[in-house]
Amino acid sequence: MRRADRLFQIVQLIRGRRLTTADYLAQRLEVSMRTVYRDIAALGQQGVPIEGEAGVGYRMRAGFDLPPLMFSxxxxxxxxxxxxxxxxxxxxxxxxxxxxxxxxxxxxxxxxxxxxxxSLALYAPLPALDPATSAHLTALREATEARRKLRMGYLDLGGVKSERTVRPLACLFWGPVWTVAAWCELRNDFRSFRVDRIETLQALDESFRDEPGKTLADMNRRREAQESGGA
Incomplete structure (x- = not known):
């Protein structure tokens, strides 16, 4: 790694943590501690506002920003x-x-x-989502971010229709299809719905907040417990 690239990486690593030790930097950059100390000193001489000292750790002074990033x-x-x-x-x-x-x-x-x-000769010539699925995915994504409840008309794989009020927790892509992980108020439980099986979707005025037992983390923990129990 060129020294200029290493100095840039040091700035990035320090910016991304509350306190960064020289040992951590040496391990990440695969250099000696002495090299890290030299590089920190060089950055300081160039006006980069790194605070801290050897043996304690380093942090970036608030308000410092980098010029636009360059890519290889x-x-x-x-x-x-x-x-x-x-x-x-x-x-x-x-x-x-x-x-x-x-x-x-x-x-x-x-x-x-x-x-x-x-000129990269790499493409993904798959058909785009159909307009209805695309519109529903937009609505689901926005409702998830806004913590907004949704009323949904759903047609399951067995051809059974249902009306549900859900708390959307996350949108997940499984290769051929998108699903939405949600807390279903009809079933009072977690459910996953295929986005392409949603027939109607309406954002409600009612918002929701995280409640114990009804969050995405709770859903993931339950799934992990089921998978480990079935192993």
Whole structure:
């Protein structure tokens, strides 16, 4: 790793933690403690406001920010690949934002990195979500973020219709289909619903908050317990 890249990584690591020790930095960067001490001193001389001392730990002074990030050719290609693979699987609104974000990143890259990223011969030519599923996924995602209850008309795989009020907890992609994990007030229990089986969806004025036994973490713990019990 070039020294300039290592200095950048040190800044990133310190920014991402409340207190970062030299030992932690040495292990992450695979260098000696002496090298870390030298690099910290060099950053200080360059005006990077790192506070702390050897043997205690380091932190970044509040308010410090970095200039726009630069990416290597391989990192830029990874971003392009990720967006291409995700776009057909996301709802239309989020897919547009992913494309916009990628365009902003590509616009500030050096020409060689941008050319390498845009010429990447890796595609995900899957059909996009159908309009109804895409619209429902948008509504589910927004309701999950806003902690808003939903009224849902659902048709299960057995052809049975039901009307439910749910607390959406998370949207999950399982390869061919999206599901929503939710607390179902009809069943007074956790349920997962296929988004492509939702017939009607209405956001209610009623919001919800996390309650013991009704959270996504509770649902995951139950699933893990069931899986371990059945092993």
């Amino acid at each position: 050719k391989q990192e830029a290609q990874a971003l392009v690949a990720t967006v291409r693979m995700a776009e057909s699987r996301l709802d239309a609104a989020l897919a547009r934002q992913a494309e916009n974000a990628l365009s902003k990143i590509l616009a500030v890259l050096p020409l060689d990195a941008r050319a390498a990223a845009e």
